[in-house]
Amino acid sequence: MKTIKVSFEDSIAREVVETGKCVGCGTCVLVCPFGCLEYVNEKPSLVKECKVCGICAQACPQFEFPLSEIENFVFSRERKTEENFGIYRRLALAQATDRQILKVCQDGGAVTALLLSALKNGFIDGAIVAKSEQEKPFYPRPTLATTADEILQSAGTKYFYSPNILAIAEAIKQKKSSVAFVGTPCQIRAVRKIQLAGLKKYVAPLKVLIGLACSECFVYEGLMENHIHGKLGVNPKHVRKINIKGKMLVTLDSETVAIPLAEAKQYARKSCHFCEDFSSELADISVGGLGLEGWTFAIMRTEKGEELFAIAEKAGVITTRDASAESNALNLLVKLSKKKQAAGKERT
Ligand SMILES: Cc1cc2nc3c(=O)[nH]c(=O)nc-3n(C[C@H](O)[C@H](O)[C@H](O)COP(=O)(O)OP(=O)(O)OC[C@H]3O[C@@H](n4cnc5c(N)ncnc54)[C@H](O)[C@@H]3O)c2cc1C
Structure with a gap:
């Protein structure tokens, strides 16, 4: 990826924020080395004179996203035309075996079960998740969870935007080195772009990326x-x-x-309609409900994703079924992926 020294105003402000494409992921706010940006009303706001280092543009997932380069970086190859929902190694349906998880989770509770078993096993030392605000139910707050209780309390989908990228700052502060990051496709794309740009400080705490399927967020x-x-x-x-x-x-x-x-x-957020990625195609593991009742559809894309899933399987905290048993879910995955790719391309 080429490094360009461009100001925030001439890159993100003009081409992303003003055009309505800013998803509000907070990546530019996280990576600005001079603290020139603050996160205000789901958008970056310039609070100090920009030093024109160009780092925010290198990291922003909505500004010149080099998909092929990132696929090569993550998977050592680009997707083939028939890989409609991105590259993967294994598909499975998963359901948590713990009743406590099933009571609070969204679909099959696979995400929470995976996080809990990985924390117990020492594979991760924390997880970036979205916790519901007490006074504003279902309003998500990006959270670095470091205990089993905190992970459990953060289970369940909040259909509103949670800039989980901002919680990476807390992981850096706490000197974490093996955090699982749970996020929407735009956030997974942001992490991959930061990795590709070699902005190591910001991604050093992250070990594995769990991407949520996402049609859109709501206001x-x-x-x-x-x-x-x-x-x-x-x-x-x-x-x-x-x-x-x-x-x-x-x-x-x-x-x-x-x-x-x-x-x-x-009530859908307008910026979500610029997004081309339904299933978090660049994550280590992607998950979605896909019309299933009580099961999570899991897409293991990388070796690390398979490892995380295997830890949970081995510990018996999830039961799994072959994904081919649910052809409707698979068809929906293909349909929604194609629909988002086409709509996103048309708008950009
Ligand atoms: C905004 C949004 C839209 C979605 N749209 C679809 C869709 O169209 N089709 C589909 O098949 N699936 C969609 N999903 C994914 C689905 O709702 C479940 O998250 C997924 O199936 C995993 O279920 P689970 O029971 O394994 O997760 P759980 O065990 O309940 O864990 C869910 C995890 O997601 C985190 N989380 C919750 N809300 C957010 C948020 N807003 N941002 C970041 N992290 C969050 C939680 O903190 C928790 O760690 C969407 C998710 C979100 C957040």
Whole structure:
């Protein structure tokens, strides 16, 4: 990747923020060596004069993303045309065996089970996850979890944007060296771009990347406050789970309220529609629900991803099934990957 000395204003501000492509991942804020950027309202904000080092542009996943170079860097080859959802080594369906995890997780609880077994085994020394704010239910806060309790408390999907990249600063501060990073496709792309650029300090704490499948994130004020609270009269504190299975399903203590997806989509974050990556194609392991009930669809893409999965399998904390048993899920994965690739390309 070529190193260019370009200012924040002439790169990210003009070509990413002003064009609406900024996903708000916070990567530029993390890597600015002069502390010129702050994270304000899900966007970077220049608070000091830019020193024109160009590092933010080298790291931003929405500014000149060198996909082929990164595929070569991660997988030592580029994807073949028929590899619709990226390169992988193994597909499996996974379900946590621990009832405590199954009570709080999103789909099969594979992510939480993987993190817990890896922490216990010493494979990782922490995990960057998204914890729900106490006073603002389902509003995610990027968190470095270093205990089993913290990992368990962070289980479950928050459909709102969590700039987990920002929690890398805490991992650096705590001198961690084997952290599992859980993130959306845009964040996995950001980590890979930082790695490719050789900005070692920022990725040194990370050992393995768990990428979530993601069609889009939603705006909290629109979906939770205006629609779920305002229109449907449901107090966010009474919501136990939000999931998407054809419709958006809002689970309360004694009932589940369905919101047609077309209605929910009015609250989707506009920047998500520039994204070409549904299944976190550059992660070590990717996971998604893909219409399954109580199971996580797992895509092991790298040796490290396979190793993480094998630790959980060996410890008996997940049960697994062959992914070919669920052809609908696999078809959906292909369909949503192609749809996002086409839509993202059309908009950029
Ligand atoms: C915004 C969003 C959109 C998604 N869209 C789809 C989709 O369209 N199709 C699909 O098949 N799957 C989608 N997923 C993935 C799916 O919801 C589950 O995360 C996945 O199946 C893993 O389930 P699990 O039970 O194994 O995870 P769990 O064991 O419940 O663990 C989930 C992990 O994800 C972390 N997390 C939760 N919310 C966020 C967030 N906003 N940002 C970063 N990390 C987070 C948690 O802290 C936890 O570590 C989406 C996830 C998110 C966050």
